[in-house]
Amino acid sequence: MARSVLVSGGCGFLGSHLVDRLLRRDDVEKLVVVDNLWTGTKDNTAHIVDPRFSLQIVDAESFSASDRFDEIIHLASPASPVWYMREPTRTIRANIGGALNLLSLLRPGGRFCFTSTSEVYGDPLVSPQPENYRGSVDCTGPRSSYDESKRCTEALLFEQQRVGDLDVRVVRLFNTYGPRTRIDDGRAVSNFVSQALTTGILTVYGDGSQSRSWGYVDDIVEGLERFFWRDSISHRGPLNIGNNHEVSVLETARFISSLVPGSRIEHHPPTPQDPTNRCPDLTMARRVLPGWEARTGYQDGIARTLEWFRRQIASKQ
Amino acid sequence: MARSVLVSGGCGFLGSHLVDRLLRRDDVEKLVVVDNLWTGTKDNTAHIVDPRFSLQIVDAESFSASDRFDEIIHLASPASPVWYMREPTRTIRANIGGALNLLSLLRPGGRFCFTSTSEVYGDPLVSPQPENYRGSVDCTGPRSSYDESKRCTEALLFEQQRVGDLDVRVVRLFNTYGPRTRIDDGRAVSNFVSQALTTGILTVYGDGSQSRSWGYVDDIVEGLERFFWRDSISHRGPLNIGNNHEVSVLETARFISSLVPGSRIEHHPPTPQDPTNRCPDLTMARRVLPGWEARTGYQDGIARTLEWFRRQIASKQ
Numbered sequence: 090m091a092r093s094v095l096v097s098g099g100c101g102f103l104g105s106h107l108v109d110r111l112l113r114r115d116d117v118e119k120l121v122v123v124d125n126l127w128t129g130t131k132d133n134t135a136h137i138v139d140p141r142f143s144l145q146i147v148d149a150e151s152f153s154a155s156d157r158f159d160e161i162i163h164l165a166s167p168a169s170p171v172w173y174m175r176e177p178t179r180t181i182r183a184n185i186g187g188a189l190n191l192l193s194l195l196r197p198g199g200r201f202c203f204t205s206t207s208e209v210y211g212d213p214l215v216s217p218q219p220e221n222y223r224g225s226v227d228c229t230g231p232r233s234s235y236d237e238s239k240r241c242t243e244a245l246l247f248e249q250q251r252v253g254d255l256d257v258r259v260v261r262l263f264n265t266y267g268p269r270t271r272i273d274d275g276r277a278v279s280n281f282v283s284q285a286l287t288t289g290i291l292t293v294y295g296d297g298s299q300s301r302s303w304g305y306v307d308d309i310v311e312g313l314e315r316f317f318w319r320d321s322i323s324h325r326g327p328l329n330i331g332n333n334h335e336v337s338v339l340e341t342a343r344f345i346s347s348l349v350p351g352s353r354i355e356h357h358p359p360t361p362q363d364p365t366n367r368c369p370d371l372t373m374a375r376r377v378l379p380g381w382e383a384r385t386g387y388q389d390g391i392a393r394t395l396e397w398f399r400r401q402i403a404s405k406q
Numbered sequence: 407m408a409r410s411v412l413v414s415g416g417c418g419f420l421g422s423h424l425v426d427r428l429l430r431r432d433d434v435e436k437l438v439v440v441d442n443l444w445t446g447t448k449d450n451t452a453h454i455v456d457p458r459f460s461l462q463i464v465d466a467e468s469f470s471a472s473d474r475f476d477e478i479i480h481l482a483s484p485a486s487p488v489w490y491m492r493e494p495t496r497t498i499r500a501n502i503g504g505a506l507n508l509l510s511l512l513r514p515g516g517r518f519c520f521t522s523t524s525e526v527y528g529d530p531l532v533s534p535q536p537e538n539y540r541g542s543v544d545c546t547g548p549r550s551s552y553d554e555s556k557r558c559t560e561a562l563l564f565e566q567q568r569v570g571d572l573d574v575r576v577v578r579l580f581n582t583y584g585p586r587t588r589i590d591d592g593r594a595v596s597n598f599v600s601q602a603l604t605t606g607i608l609t610v611y612g613d614g615s616q617s618r619s620w621g622y623v624d625d626i627v628e629g630l631e632r633f634f635w636r637d638s639i640s641h642r643g644p645l646n647i648g649n650n651h652e653v654s655v656l657e658t659a660r661f662i663s664s665l666v667p668g669s670r671i672e673h674h675p676p677t678p679q680d681p682t683n684r685c686p687d688l689t690m691a692r693r694v695l696p697g698w699e700a701r702t703g704y705q706d707g708i709a710r711t712l713e714w715f716r717r718q719i720a721s722k723q
Contacts, residue, residue: 176569177561178509181558182506186506189498189499226557228557228560229561229644233561234561234562238561243550244498244545244546244554244555245495247546247547248495248548248550248551252493
């Protein structure tokens with residue numbers, strides 16, 4: 090059956106990779122990307138030549154259409170603390186306002202997919218974090234616009250499932266990196282890579298002992314594809330998607346520095362409420378998505394990301 | 407200086423008591439109540455004869471006005487699980503959509519007051535709960551529309567304080583009861599009281615060992631008045647406001663039953679994710695609001711509430 094699909098945030102880092110995979114599906118007859126180009130860029134979808142694809146440059150919370158969609162994938166939101174801390178109200182509008190508006194564009198019986206985040210766990214007191222861990226988020230803190238608007242959008246969707254039998258799919262993504270991240274994105278891997286290639290000084294906030302689980306974008310999007318596009322599924326989420334190999338921020342910086350001769354590390358004061366650790370419990374993911382795994386090691390993924398950033402920087406000079 | 411004030415949810419149980427106190431202020435020249443009468447009733451403000459007062463029957467998230475307000479007090483939301491679990495999306499819209507919209511009606515430098523809830527602590531793992539306890543809320547659970555939309559509205563306001571220097575006041579209210587609660591409100595005290603006076607059968611969910619801290623409405627509104635109306639204050643919240651005398655639900659039911667001869671208690675299955683305990687840590691409230699205390703014991707407050715309900719029921723027959 091021919092399906093119409095809407096992706097909000099489809100010009101973003103993750104969204105554009107997902108759009109590429111959607112266009113490989115034969116059953117997609119229309120793919121509308123809704124993006125306000127706040128953190129996404131037109132460059133990320135500039136390679137697409139496909140009559141099914143169209144781009145609407147508008148806020149997810151304001152987009153309107155006469156037709157309804159069979160599948161809506163709501164990714165519209167900044168994902169880097171630098172960006173969402175700068176415009177918290179806009180972040181809340183994008184997530185919840187976006188979800189509320191887009192729900193009204195879903196045809197009855199349609200599917201609504203949402204990319205939530207490991208930030209719903211806040212600074213977690215258990216590791217790794219299973220989906221039923223309730224989290225430790227300061228709902229008045231400087232990261233709260235992102236953390237709480239993701240949490241509240243989860244609430245909205247699971248409550249719509251409870252009272253309205255909505256077909257929801259919710260993933261909680263752990264740190265993702267790879268090609269098509271903005272050079273000024275501000276998250277650790279992309280920051281270190283672009284710093285190594287430009288100023289040569291990698292800024293580590295705090296002592297760098299805080300751990301992260303870096304998921305290479307191809308692996309993560311493969312997980313999304315398997316979860317979002319399957320018609321019958323035993324568990325609609327929330328589902329952790331990530332790489333569960335934990336690495337310290339300092340080790341990551343050192344590895345990147347080792348790839349770029351002449352670069353070096355500088356320590357800066359810690360950022361407020363930076364989580365001390367972050368690692369997905371993937372028990373549920375293994376059960377729901379048998380065979381899927383984030384296979385790319387961080388050394389390999391970072392080397393590929395570095396190459397992409399190198400080409401980007403060269404092409405802009 | 408003459409001030410214009412907007413109260414969303416001003417026809418509600420708590421809101422209407424607050425409106426009565428606002429009208430005692432000489433510096434209030436205009437008081438607009440915005441209420442969609444979802445859980446509020448016109449009866450609650452029917453006694454008001456004051457040229458400064460006007461009522462706009464409209465959703466808080468849709469209200470528009472040409473003038474800006476000096477003070478906005480945002481209470482619009484159902485507060486009883488029975489009501490918000492029935493219409494979760496509407497609950498989220500009222501809280502966050504309401505706050506986003508009302509913020510646009512605040513004059514620069516104005517004050518935005520918000521009634522958050524002890525539900526931000528979820529089913530708490532510490533007791534009593536201090537304001538810096540991050541809570542244990544299942545953001546996918548059946549109470550999440552209320553809990554998470556209150557949490558996210560707190561995030562919105564404190565982030566607006568951080569980036570925009572907004573003058574915010576946020577309280578976290580613990581269980582409040584008293585005259586002007588709806589007869590079909592569904593929360594424990596009002597439920598027991600109306601059941602005792604009508605069917606004679608008080609339904610306790612589970613074994614009734616779950617504890618609550620019942621705050622009589624006059625005490626609670628006194629706390630709000632002292633916190634919301636003071637121009638200079640050392641702490642803008644979140645601030646716990648409640649009575650810290652913990653009573654089990656069963657004990658409460660027994661007491662109410664003892665006041666109405668012939669009534670009796672029946673146990674029903676527990677409601678989903680009913681918190682096991684709830685008690686405010688009032689250390690901060692004592693520091694910020696010296697002299698304020700929830701003085702009314704539950705026996706006294708319940709007796710007064712029972713009298714009010716008795717008159718209501720009689721007047722409707």
